[in-house]
Amino acid sequence: MTGxxxxxxNINKDILQVIILSSLLVVIILVAGILKPDFLTAKHLxxxxxxxxxxxxxxxxxxxxxxxGGIDLSVxxxxxxxxxxxxxxxxxxxxxxxxxxxxxxxxxxGAINGAGVAFLRIPPFIMTLGMMxxxxxxxFIFAKTRGFASPILRYLSVGKxxxxxxxxxxxxxxxxxxxxxxxxxxFGRAVYAIGSNPIASYHSGIKNKIVIFFVYVISxxxxxxxxxxxxxxxxxxxxxxxxxxxxxxxxxxxxxxVIIGGTIxxxxxxxxxxxxxxxxxxxxxxxxxxxxGISGSGKLIAQGLIVIVIVGTYMKLxxx
Amino acid sequence: xxxxxxxxEWYIYILMIxxxxxxxxxxxxxxxxxxxMTIIVFSVPLALIALGQNFVILSGRLDLSVxxxxxxxxxxxxxxxxxxxxxxILFPLLLGAVLGLINGIAISKFRIDSxxxxxxxxxxxxxxxxxxxxxxxxxxxxxxxxxxxxxxxHIALTPLFILIIVxxxxxxxxxxxxFGRAVYAIGNDDVIAHRSGINVSLIRTAVxxxxxxxxxxxxxxxxxxxxxxDATVGSLYPLDSxxxxxxxxxxxxxxxxxxxGTIGAVLILTSLARIFNLIGINIWYTYxxxxxxxxxxxxxxxxxxKQEREEVL
Numbered sequence: 001m002t003g004x005x006x007x008x009x010n011i012n013k014d015i016l017q018v019i020i021l022s023s024l025l026v027v028i029i030l031v032a033g034i035l036k037p038d039f040l041t042a043k044h045l046x047x048x049x050x051x052x053x054x055x056x057x058x059x060x061x062x063x064x065x066x067x068x069g070g071i072d073l074s075v076x077x078x079x080x081x082x083x084x085x086x087x088x089x090x091x092x093x094x095x096x097x098x099x100x101x102x103x104x105x106x107x108x109x110g111a112i113n114g115a116g117v118a119f120l121r122i123p124p125f126i127m128t129l130g131m132m133x134x135x136x137x138x139x140f141i142f143a144k145t146r147g148f149a150s151p152i153l154r155y156l157s158v159g160k161x162x163x164x165x166x167x168x169x170x171x172x173x174x175x176x177x178x179x180x181x182x183x184x185x186x187f188g189r190a191v192y193a194i195g196s197n198p199i200a201s202y203h204s205g206i207k208n209k210i211v212i213f214f215v216y217v218i219s220x221x222x223x224x225x226x227x228x229x230x231x232x233x234x235x236x237x238x239x240x241x242x243x244x245x246x247x248x249x250x251x252x253x254x255x256x257x258v259i260i261g262g263t264i265x266x267x268x269x270x271x272x273x274x275x276x277x278x279x280x281x282x283x284x285x286x287x288x289x290x291x292x293g294i295s296g297s298g299k300l301i302a303q304g305l306i307v308i309v310i311v312g313t314y315m316k317l318x319x320x
Numbered sequence: 321x322x323x324x325x326x327x328x329e330w331y332i333y334i335l336m337i338x339x340x341x342x343x344x345x346x347x348x349x350x351x352x353x354x355x356x357m358t359i360i361v362f363s364v365p366l367a368l369i370a371l372g373q374n375f376v377i378l379s380g381r382l383d384l385s386v387x388x389x390x391x392x393x394x395x396x397x398x399x400x401x402x403x404x405x406x407x408x409i410l411f412p413l414l415l416g417a418v419l420g421l422i423n424g425i426a427i428s429k430f431r432i433d434s435x436x437x438x439x440x441x442x443x444x445x446x447x448x449x450x451x452x453x454x455x456x457x458x459x460x461x462x463x464x465x466x467x468x469x470x471x472x473x474h475i476a477l478t479p480l481f482i483l484i485i486v487x488x489x490x491x492x493x494x495x496x497x498x499f500g501r502a503v504y505a506i507g508n509d510d511v512i513a514h515r516s517g518i519n520v521s522l523i524r525t526a527v528x529x530x531x532x533x534x535x536x537x538x539x540x541x542x543x544x545x546x547x548x549x550d551a552t553v554g555s556l557y558p559l560d561s562x563x564x565x566x567x568x569x570x571x572x573x574x575x576x577x578x579x580x581g582t583i584g585a586v587l588i589l590t591s592l593a594r595i596f597n598l599i600g601i602n603i604w605y606t607y608x609x610x611x612x613x614x615x616x617x618x619x620x621x622x623x624x625x626k627q628e629r630e631e632v633l
Contacts (some may be wrong), residue, residue: 137607
């Protein structure tokens with residue numbers, strides 16, 4: 001994990017990456033359209049984007065954690081926590097307190113992660129891995145598979161304005177908000193600075209620990225938001241084993257999406273706007289495989305190969 | 321000062337003995353030999369995987385593909401062993417080493433991040449495993465199971481031997497061979513290691529081959545325990561093995577740590593599940609215990625470490 005940092009920050013390569021990704025997107029959509037003409041209808045594409053929104057929201061938080069040079073393995077578990085607790089407390093009624101409790105829970109989880117990483121200096125991988133284990137245990141002990149989403153939450157998750165699902169609008173709004181924060185505020189620049197070189201950023205007067213703490217808090221809140229929308233999307237809590245081991249869909253899919261989008265593990269390169277590409281590439285590919293009747297095992301193989309090939313291509317780009 | 325050093329080196333075994341003493345005070349069942357043997361048997365796969373993982377982490381990388389390779393090798397063993405036991409053992413081991421080689425080349429030559437590469441490899445392996453056998457099943461010869469798990473006077477000798485041999489070999493290779501020293505060296509700083517004449521990409525590739533090989537070995541052992549093949553059985557092993565290695569005192573950034581601590585952590589992790597089971601506590605509490613134990617141990621250790629970059633982070 002050698003530091004690449006700002007010195008290689010070459011705008012041309014960034015543009016090249018975006019071009020490669022968007023042409024990849026266009027090619028797979030076109031190929032799918034030729035194989036199955038139904039695929040290219042606007043309705044179907046919107047459905048895919050709708051499906052993508054929840055992962056997209058979770059991936060926003062993951063992106064800024066990776067930008068600062070960390071990682072958050074507790075995203076999936078936090079989502080399922082908010083999902084289960086939200087359903088339990090809401091019980092199918094429009095109440096604001098349960099929503100606030102869920103968001104507060106996300107904030108608390110993020111704050112504990114942030115405190116562990118920033119103030120106790122526990123490596124992020126270990127801190128969030130431990131948090132994931134604790135959350136997974138807690139969900140299965142305390143949360144029960146009961147309760148429903150409230151009508152408003154359900155409306156926000158599955159309802160539409162015209163032809164556009166509200167959830168997509170929320171996803172885009174949250175992304176734009178985060179892009180603005182990351183690009184235009186002191187906080188955002190501090191995140192890039194720390195991800196690039198923590199010692200330099202410390203000596204230029206940035207309070208590293210505070211910034212790192214808040215990055216994990218933000219990730220926790222975004223995970224909780226994604227968990228609530230997941231509840232609204234399905235209507236009932238999704239208490240499967242997904243929050244657990246490495247097979248957990250959301251944590252690893254979010255990380256994979258961030259990396260496919262071109263944000264790199266060593267930090268400071270990439271951005272929230274890039275993650276949209278990553279999430280879309282993953283989801284469109286999956287929906288194509290589903291449409292072609294390829295089973296779960298084929299999807300796993302395809303996911304693995306795609307991630308390796310795309311990241312391998314990025315590393316080759318670095319040599320150009 | 322001396323006591324502090326001893327505690328620093330052996331804290332995981334002190335903790336293990338404390339947990340065992342407390343458990344045997346709480347429940348009489350824990351004092352039976354059979355419980356101890358169950359812990360040994362279930363420790364073997366994790367100990368084998370953690371050996372490879374320990375090499376990888378000491379060299380400054382991660383291997384998430386161990387679970388996929390383990391699952392795939394149980395599946396392949398369950399398919400081939402009914403025809404030919406010898407090939408049924410040899411082929412998964414060879415495949416594990418080859419998959420590790422692919423990981424190693426991609427990570428050292430193409431400089432793909434190890435997290436991403438091995439995550440991709442895990443998906444691919446699990447997918448291929450599910451393609452071959454989408455439900456657990458297959459046939460594992462009973463003579464093979466007997467050889468590995470037979471108990472003479474309530475003592476399962478083979479697993480105990482495997483554990484001891486793995487411990488001795490792991491410690492020996494890491495501490496007493498040039499290869500082991502090279503692993504520590506590239507974990508500390510691969511640029512300096514390169515300048516002092518170590519073939520960094522060769523060592524890095526070898527480390528991943530070892531990890532793939534030990535994962536396949538763990539798969540072969542587990543297929544005897546389950547008497548079947550299951551592509552998804554390994555899904556918890558990547559994170560569990562990383563937990564064990566880090567709990568045992570190896571630094572995630574690489575270059576510092578050993579294997580004896582890892583074995584202690586493996587024994588603790590497998591004991592916890594058995595103890596909670598015997599006392600009758602919900603099995604999900606082991607997850608909470610595991611997470612808390614990991615965080616507490618690492619936090620305490622970080623307090624002890626004085627870094628010059630302390631203020632900076």
